[in-house]
Amino acid sequence: MSKLLIQQADVLTLDESERILRAADIAIENRKIVAVGNAPRDFVADETIDARHHVALPGFFNAHTHAAMTLLRGSAEDLPLDRWFNEGIWRTESALQDEDVYWGTALAACEMLRSGTVAFADHYFYMHHAARAVQESGMKALLAWCVFGSDFAPEMGPTTLELTGDFVAEFQNSAGGRIKTMLGPHSPYISSARSLQQAVHVARKLGVGCHIHVSESPEQVANSYKQHGKSPVAYLNDLGIFDLPSIAAHAIYVNDDDIAILRAKRVSVAACPKTHLKLSMKTTRIVDLINAGVHVALGTDGAASNNDLDLLEVTRLTALLQKHDTGDATVLPSMQALKLATQHGARAMGFDDSGVLRVGADADLILLDFDKPHLTPRHDLAANVVHSARGSDVNYVIVDGKVLLRQGELTTLDEQKIMREAQMRGLRMVGSAQRQTQLYQG
């Protein structure tokens, strides 16, 4: 039995009525919130957090990332999507070793915890190493081992659909339920129809869903019509992918029929606006999707395109970019933007009891230190969080009732060691790609 008491926080509950409580207590017993407002009189805490000058809200759920790509941060700059892939990432990733995934994911966990993310949906390789980092960090995660399933792109290392099925069978609901899994077929433009059908078959057998990239560029959509006579969304739907719980990453180039499918099949779209801006991809029409009833969550994508893993920044960019693109400054007010980053992400990732501060919910929450000039005055707490705060204002992170960041210090991970290893491994990978390029050009 472990009891945690947070005292005197201003609380953004993000519940249905969007209640804001002032100087409120939050009582946590084991993994659950047992009181919000006033703690029970007989509640004797093992740890008490003095949260004066702090704002509490649910932690962030990063619904699409490639965590270990932190190792490639800043290695392929100022390139459009196709050149970013072909000249940058795919060359560098050919030097990826399985152990790199542990260190890159551990670095990602440090960075995400420090900016208030409690859970992430990861889509990468050698995922048993990612699982180890998640286990140690105390975070929650939805892990998908990426399978190209392609007639032309070789798989990464020993990856096969069977292997990734074994990964699901071994890790589903592990780490006390903190780790969930999906299958990770890469995308309709790389994966063959046969491999996608096999993925549906295996996922159904294992009782999980799929996390997949969808409609990132006009070329992908045009090729889909050329090869299959239909859009990528319609194609995946006809193959049965969306009959399973699904995360569709990006979904930028979708038409009205696609939107109807995404709504009907309750697909979660994970929008990654910072990557979209950086690679000049245009962006997910979040407001249109929401108005049509599609479930939208937010992701960072990998740090090789997004350059960091800060979901608070993504939340801000979501609100700003939708105001810009729609020409309507009233869309995505701060409370709504925060819900995309919290409860929408939690639902997309299958953590249905999380993403809101209310009695009975999982104790996955964060405290921002508001005793800062850029968060003064406090006319609108939600606006201050979305449009003025930084990831670095996160002072406490609590996952399943356990304090993972305490007064700005990580409690579970050896940050200095992780940074040293990540620096070394990142340099090795990029150096190796550069040598290959020289050989090729020489």
Add this chain to the structure above:
Amino acid sequence: MSKLLIQQADVLTLDESERILRAADIAIENRKIVAVGNAPRDFVADETIDARHHVALPGFFNAHTHAAMTLLRGSAEDLPLDRWFNEGIWRTESALQDEDVYWGTALAACEMLRSGTVAFADHYFYMHHAARAVQESGMKALLAWCVFGSDFAPEMGPTTLELTGDFVAEFQNSAGGRIKTMLGPHSPYISSARSLQQAVHVARKLGVGCHIHVSESPEQVANSYKQHGKSPVAYLNDLGIFDLPSIAAHAIYVNDDDIAILRAKRVSVAACPKTHLKLSMKTTRIVDLINAGVHVALGTDGAASNNDLDLLEVTRLTALLQKHDTGDATVLPSMQALKLATQHGARAMGFDDSGVLRVGADADLILLDFDKPHLTPRHDLAANVVHSARGSDVNYVIVDGKVLLRQGELTTLDEQKIMREAQMRGLRMVGSAQRQTQLYQG
């Protein structure tokens, strides 16, 4: 004589050849940089900064803000420009007291120093109070007292063109040269032709220029054609404004003829992309302006629309939004984006010896602590600064050779006192506006 030695920094000089130095020293004597690379052997410092794991670069120049509007942060959310003005800001500002400007500007100074800004171009009211905050903070500033000069909008308090001329005469080159001044006619859409002509006359007599809002909305441009038969830029040019050193804030809706004028008259355009996004204004065509030879600098605008005063964030948004709007991911690489935020701003504000790290330049520089997970690994220092760093990574700020932020602590300002006063005054202003609205509606 004061001597400062920075040791073992990785240095982004931002000079013509965009040199990056590793583990380099920077020696500062009084207000100037006397060495970059290796300090002179006989250099005996009064203070030595161990800058291992730090990246040094020129400090940021915020080329357009209304500093004291920090008091209204978060008070008028999710509104388009016209409603933001009419329903939000102008009502609240009717409760502005002269002393509020001191506290609001002091709060702004805390926030700007903490995020690496060394100088700001301010455009507001009661500017002798702003000057006092600048003086105490140790920052540099270009101060302009806003005059509406309108047939319909009453001036703020005792403001007259003569008074603002007196302000220029008294404060130009004060605080050891740290304070410069301009006149601040509000805009071609509020200020009358007569008042703009008078401003030109007075500015010329005083040997200063004008800081003015230009072409923020299609309506402003349409009205200018209706009233004057020409664009706002052509109109201001014909009135002689651009024959003086000028900062044109925003300049979103400009045509090719306008761009030719801005280039020919060496006008500095101050783009404020975060405000543009937030209020759904579209944004300054920075890449087009730069390609046409126009001088472009960056600003935050006020915290009532921008919600913070973080020029590093604005620099990132500039690069991201230009990539998005142009559809070209190669535009505004990180080095170029940083130059807009540093030397371009310095020139716009008349601090011609600043904005670059080289011998003989003013010692206006910042050190970012790179010993952080989100800044690891270090494949590309400039990209890590622009696309991964946060304002909170700024650990040292040096202006005119004086350390104003030391290991994250402000050395000149009483931050706690300033936050308390700002909170109280901000609540008073917004509360007063709300009471007025209730009376009006009751």
